[in-house]
Amino acid sequence: MTPNAPDGPGSGSGSSPDADSAAGRGISRKSLLKAAVAAGAAIPLLTGTVALARDAVGQGSALPATPDCDDGDGPTHDQIEGPYFKPNSPLRTNLVTSGINGTPLTVSGYVFGRNCVPISGVLLDFWQADNAGNYDMSGFTLRGHQFSDAKGAFSLTTIVPGLYPGRTRHIHVKVQAPNQPVLTTQLYFPGEPRNNTDTLYDPALLMNVRGAGSGKEGTFDFVLNVNGTPGGPSDPPPTDPPSGTWATGHSYTAGDRVTYNGTSYTCVQAHTSMAGWEPPNVPALWRAG
Ligand SMILES: [Fe+2]
Numbered sequence: 001m002t003p004n005a006p007d008g009p010g011s012g013s014g015s016s017p018d019a020d021s022a023a024g025r026g027i028s029r030k031s032l033l034k035a036a037v038a039a040g041a042a043i044p045l046l047t048g049t050v051a052l053a054r055d056a057v058g059q060g061s062a063l064p065a066t067p068d069c070d071d072g073d074g075p076t077h078d079q080i081e082g083p084y085f086k087p088n089s090p091l092r093t094n095l096v097t098s099g100i101n102g103t104p105l106t107v108s109g110y111v112f113g114r115n116c117v118p119i120s121g122v123l124l125d126f127w128q129a130d131n132a133g134n135y136d137m138s139g140f141t142l143r144g145h146q147f148s149d150a151k152g153a154f155s156l157t158t159i160v161p162g163l164y165p166g167r168t169r170h171i172h173v174k175v176q177a178p179n180q181p182v183l184t185t186q187l188y189f190p191g192e193p194r195n196n197t198d199t200l201y202d203p204a205l206l207m208n209v210r211g212a213g214s215g216k217e218g219t220f221d222f223v224l225n226v227n228g229t230p231g232g233p234s235d236p237p238p239t240d241p242p243s244g245t246w247a248t249g250h251s252y253t254a255g256d257r258v259t260y261n262g263t264s265y266t267c268v269q270a271h272t273s274m275a276g277w278e279p280p281n282v283p284a285l286w287r288a289g
Pocket residue numbers: 007082084129167170172
């Protein structure tokens with residue numbers, strides 16, 4: 001494949017979503033403000049034209065998830081991942097590495113379940129084009145994954161992605177709550193001329209974007225088709241005794257129990273251990289007990 005080929009329909013990456021049903025869905029989401037406040041989440045003052053999930057007051061019933069591509073009433077629209085996804089991206093929230101030029105951009109927000117509860121420990125894996133519209137297929141430039149924090153929040157430091165033929169401006173992301181299916185989607189920028197012609201574009205996936213000094217700040221809240229519970233949707237009960245001492249290079253699955261420096265920990269998300277991911281350092285992967 002060529003680096004500049006569009007990752008739209010027909011490029012070998014999957015089916016096309018129903019773009020027609022997307023019109024107008026972005027303005028109908030109800031609020032998660034109450035849930036976020038109840039969870040102690042810091043609510044930044046935002047301005048913009050796009051409704052965030054947290055912005056409208058909760059209605060006392062199940063939260064309408066960000067729509068999917070079929071019926072307009074499902075979870076966040078499952079956009080194709082495009083041909084440029086690479087697994088095993090670095091764990092980092094800042095993608096601006098040496099040699100990266102462009103307009104500084106931060107993207108932040110929360111991950112919620114449909115029951116209005118923020119979800120912690122959600123894996124968010126971002127990848128995007130550089131300022132010239134090229135993806136790094138030989139390395140991991142402008143690629144990185146992170147986990148939502150205890151309040152369900154995430155924050156990404158990057159640059160505004162460049163345009164490439166066939167697509168409007170966008171950032172790719174895979175979002176996965178612990179032990180839940182992966183949502184593959186894309187985030188879009190308001191006011192982009194190509195939003196009107198890109199068949200993958202969905203207004204429900206628009207970020208709020210505002211100027212911030214010499215850069216920009218984008219905001220988006222994901223709503224996954226799961227019910228969030230404090231501490232994660234699927235924390236396994238710590239019923240089994242620790243099976244050994246934590247070690248690097250081991251494939252742990254949720255529910256595995258280990259000891260580290262004399263303390264017992266339970267794995268809350270499947271991963272392969274590595275130096276720096278010792279249980280006390282990565283609460284998204286391990287919790288004491
Ligand atoms: Fe792309």
